[in-house]
């Protein structure tokens with residue numbers, strides 16, 4: 590199976606809202622992909638469907654050829670939009686928690702990234718700033734040896750100066766045959782690590798392209814193209 594993710598006529602209706610409108614999409618293995626679109630365009634819905642947290646109204650979403658279930662959950666490491674971690678835990682506790690829960694969790698990797706990003710593992714989550722909490726969650730998620738990482742708005746609260754360093758640290762730690770899908774509004778910050786982009790608007794895929802093609806054929810950055818396509 591060459592594609593880690595495939596959507597076939599994928600539809601998701603919420604009461605009074607068509608969140609995904611018959612989406613057809615393939616994401617090959619081993620890429621870093623930006624899932625980009627304005628507010629309410631369907632990014633989180635697609636990520637939740639891939640995780641099996643919600644089910645399609647019709648059509649299919651396949652992870653490594655399989656419908657979301659126990660097997661696919663083992664291969665996906667997911668960073669949700671909102672935190673689900675217990676505030677009273679310190680980072681050491683959380684590392685133990687993740688190591689107990691996920692067979693593929695690499696403690697060494699987690700401690701190494703914490704050190705490189707200057708996070709003290711004895712600190713409790715509730716005493717940390719928003720940006721530091723985000724760093725911790727991202728480190729936990731990226732310390733699994735997953736096949737697919739789904740990151741929903743990973744670094745929105747991190748200061749711009751630290752974003753590059755975080756992205757470099759994270760990317761340099763991930764295995765080359767894994768795939769990362771990042772949903773974000775911070776396109777200018779993230780585009781340097783992306784191989785491909787998916788533009789989504791009102792539940793429709795409006796563009797899929799490699800970042801190189803956008804730079805060479807359109808002679809634009811992804812950020813500039815996004816602003817043009819989604820101009821209000």
Ligand SMILES: Nc1ncnc2c1ncn2[C@@H]1O[C@H](COP(=O)(O)OP(=O)(O)OP(=O)(O)O)[C@@H](O)[C@H]1O
Nearest residue numbers: 603604606608626627628629630631632633634635
């Ligand atoms: N549980 C729900 N019930 C009803 N409507 C929903 C639900 N979840 C999402 N929606 C609607 O589906 C559409 C897509 O939402 P989604 O959260 O996927 O967008 P998004 O692209 O992730 O947005 P943002 O960038 O603001 O996070 C929106 O119109 C939203 O209001």
